[in-house]
Amino acid sequence: MNEGLIVVSPCDGMSCGQLALKRAGIKVDKYYASEIKKTGIDTTMKHFPNTIQLGDMTNIKYINGLLYTENGIFNIGKVDLLIGGTPCQDFSILKDINHETRGLNGDKSKLFYEYLRLLKEIKPKYFLLENVRMKKDSEKELNIHLGVEGIHINSELVSFASRPRIYWTNIPGITQPKDKNINFQDYKDTDFDYCKQFKVNKTPSRIRMWNDGKGRETIGNCNNITNAKKIGCITRKQDRFPNAGLIEFDGFCRYLTRREIELAQNLPLGYTEHLSYGQMQDLCGDGWTIDVIAHIFSFLEVEKDEEE
Numbered sequence: 001m002n003e004g005l006i007v008v009s010p011c012d013g014m015s016c017g018q019l020a021l022k023r024a025g026i027k028v029d030k031y032y033a034s035e036i037k038k039t040g041i042d043t044t045m046k047h048f049p050n051t052i053q054l055g056d057m058t059n060i061k062y063i064n065g066l067l068y069t070e071n072g073i074f075n076i077g078k079v080d081l082l083i084g085g086t087p088c089q090d091f092s093i094l095k096d097i098n099h100e101t102r103g104l105n106g107d108k109s110k111l112f113y114e115y116l117r118l119l120k121e122i123k124p125k126y127f128l129l130e131n132v133r134m135k136k137d138s139e140k141e142l143n144i145h146l147g148v149e150g151i152h153i154n155s156e157l158v159s160f161a162s163r164p165r166i167y168w169t170n171i172p173g174i175t176q177p178k179d180k181n182i183n184f185q186d187y188k189d190t191d192f193d194y195c196k197q198f199k200v201n202k203t204p205s206r207i208r209m210w211n212d213g214k215g216r217e218t219i220g221n222c223n224n225i226t227n228a229k230k231i232g233c234i235t236r237k238q239d240r241f242p243n244a245g246l247i248e249f250d251g252f253c254r255y256l257t258r259r260e261i262e263l264a265q266n267l268p269l270g271y272t273e274h275l276s277y278g279q280m281q282d283l284c285g286d287g288w289t290i291d292v293i294a295h296i297f298s299f300l301e302v303e304k305d306e307e308e
Contacts (some may be wrong), residue, residue: 004029005080008067008122010115011035012042014283017083018051019267020293025304027253030076030116032067039279046274051150062121065131076306079122081300085288086128087113098174118143126300128169129289142168153177155289156230160184163233165287167296169284177295183229188247189257198254198277199241200246204287206272209239210246210253222246231256266290 006028009017009066012033021028031048034057044051055070056061067074112131119127129146143149146168146204155163157177159185168172189195198205211221222238225231225245238244238255244264258277261284262269272280 003027004033006076006078007081007083008032008076008079008086008118008124009034010060010082010118011086011111012044013037013085013287014039014120014272015040015048015051016047016265016267016288016290016293018044018185019271019290020288020297023290023294024300026297026300026302032074032076034069039275040283043272043275043283047271055119057118060118060203062118074077079124080126080302082119082122082127084115084128085286087286088163090197101112112142120147124167128167128171128296130165130167130293130295133164133166136153139166144168152155153292155292156182158182158291158295159233159264159266160187160229160291161231161289163292165289165292165293169296171296171299172301174296182232184225185227185229187260187263192250194259195249195257199249199258200253202252206239206253213248213253224248231264234261236282238281261285264289266292290293 005021007017007021009015009029009032012035015033018028019030020078030052031050032052033044033053034045034052036056041053048123053071054067059070061068065075065077066074115129133152134238139150146167148170150166150168151174152164152166153176155161155165157179160182162211168245183217200210208220209222213224213226215221215224221244222240222243224233226248228245232242232244234242239246244256246255257265258280259269261281262271264291265284267284272283275283
């Protein structure tokens, strides 16, 4: 009988981890989430009301099976799975372009050390940490800290959006996901009335970004993805290079629709319907591509649910 996993998820966001576990057919007994962003917590509790929220991860301590948090003390015993994706801004390889690389010394990357602390305290059976492509020196340092080599997977294998990421895990035997050859054109919204709410305002900066649809010619332009098979990375701001890009629309251009963003991250349609467009962009930009994580979880040596 499958009793389900005990999962702890620092930097839980909108609980993409729970979605991935469900999609992989893996039963969860208790899911403990650490998140401070209200929109993330609200989204998680809307879809997974049994989630146990722990508050700020910097205030979590694990001692002899007890989890001490700002929201209480929990007797959780042994943890099966510790997952997380610590903030990526200070690790990103793109920092090199602007000569702003801070790597492991950056303010955002300090949460990596909080994850590492919890990993050492909890000693889970399995762990997973996700982050962006980064300088080789930073990646090597994370390899040493975590005791495993990072696995490079681009979400474009299971999505129409490029999202190169590194995954550190002790889950054995992980291979690259099968390329599903997903084409953005098969999912692009064409309904004018729906798309018009995402039309870009014609300001000087947006005119420069759009560049008459000619794409990336200078650092101030972004990609025209109107006819693209794959779009750029989903982030909070689409109209920057190399982010998602802009789409020709009604004499100018538009952003990705809410539906397109959810599909790009393999989210169930309507998962973020309770949020404003800006809020959902923020959460989706920080989130995981669900089918990549579900693929990784499929290698967990646990009993799978029959309804998979």
